[in-house]
Amino acid sequence: MKSILVLIVCWNLVQGDDSGCLSQGGTCQEDVLQCSGHYVSGLCTGSATRRCCLHGGTGSSGTGSCHNVQIVSRSAWGATAPKSVSNLHLPVNLVFIHHTETPACHDPASCKSRVQNIQHYHISTNGWADIGYSFLVAEDGAIYEGRGWDRVGAHTEGYNQRGIAFSFIGSYSGSKPPAAALTAVKNMIQCGISLGKVASGYHLYGHRDVNPTSCPGDALYHEIQTWPHYSHTKP
Template identity: 55%
Template sequence: MLIVLICTITLFVPALGSDAPCHNIGGTCQDDHLHCSGSYHTGLCSGGTHRRCCSHSSAAGTDSGMCSHVKVYSRASWGARAPKHVTTMHTPASLFFVHHTEGNFCHDFASCATQMRGIQNYHMDSRGWSDIGYSFLVGEDGAVYEGRGWHHVGAHTQGYNSRGFAASVMGSFMHRKPNDAALNAIKNLIQCGIDHGYITSGYSLYGHRDVGSTDCPGDALYSEIRTWPHYSTHHP
């Protein structure tokens, strides 16, 4: 049975003192004045900002969907835990849902990656779910962060998880809409999905509230997506 993801999430508390995100990509946390035979990656180590992840892995910062017009940070890049189990998504999907997390805003990789790890921990440890619920999340840095991705069924929209993908913008968008960088990231992610055969070209776009009793994705963001060409007033 697929579990419904409730948009209201107010507690994103990543594990303190953990270097696991760096270790997950085969890296080592060290002071960045030391020599690194690979390359340094920010936001994956505990401690001060000078303590960074030295890794040979190309996973940190890779474009996980081969999307040419939007940066997609892979799960390894933001330090995701392995899922407890997965269910294969049958594509192309004809539905796409927009959510917001109702948590903190983020405007750079380090803060967005911290948010991602906190959301995943909350979903897996507090909710008891198999993984982070959304297909993708979006920051106001203009980047997309891979959640369950294109290949696995999410836990985001009750009754529609196996029929559609969902992108959730990190933050609360009741009173303001996300910045243009985040809005363009959603649009470009959808186009990437179409280009690679994950989403039908005639897909229908919805806000979470269109199919559930919730204020998600927030009044301001909801008003925005209702102006987009594929927004549908018909029940899916």
């Protein structure tokens, strides 16, 4: 027992202060070990191979780790708490693409207030428990966390229990969203697969494929038909 105590004390002395990593929600570990997010140097004490594994996303609220996507968490955009929550059975097989049919936004300040307004509209006018979409994407490629990976949304009537939805902030009938936004959603879908949220054999649809709507706009609808997993057969 005594020797174990001595070892623990020595270990702590050697490790010193890892607060740079811990304060970012990461874990200091040997970088040969699996890291669910990505490694950052210079935040952990000890040898150069002892690095900070940053898990990314916002942890408990369900964005998981998507190292190649910039995710704006609910708390970061100032979301109101949902009125009720029900969880999806994961992984989901269906991914739906929408547009918000609002003006677009390109920077954190204007997108934050745009997403707040959409949430307010969905709760106050539509009477929903929360913002309808799983995630929203801005023209600068930033992804705003809606209901996240884990929770049933209110986006695609008849399919909310079986799928998740990405909504492009803007109106994309005449022109498609910028490359940054398109790439961000593609990366998020890949990330969803790696996190076990989306089935690897998922089917991708536009909102209009399953509900009577023009969503996600003609230009965006044509674009997503070139994406892998776009499905011409109804779910």
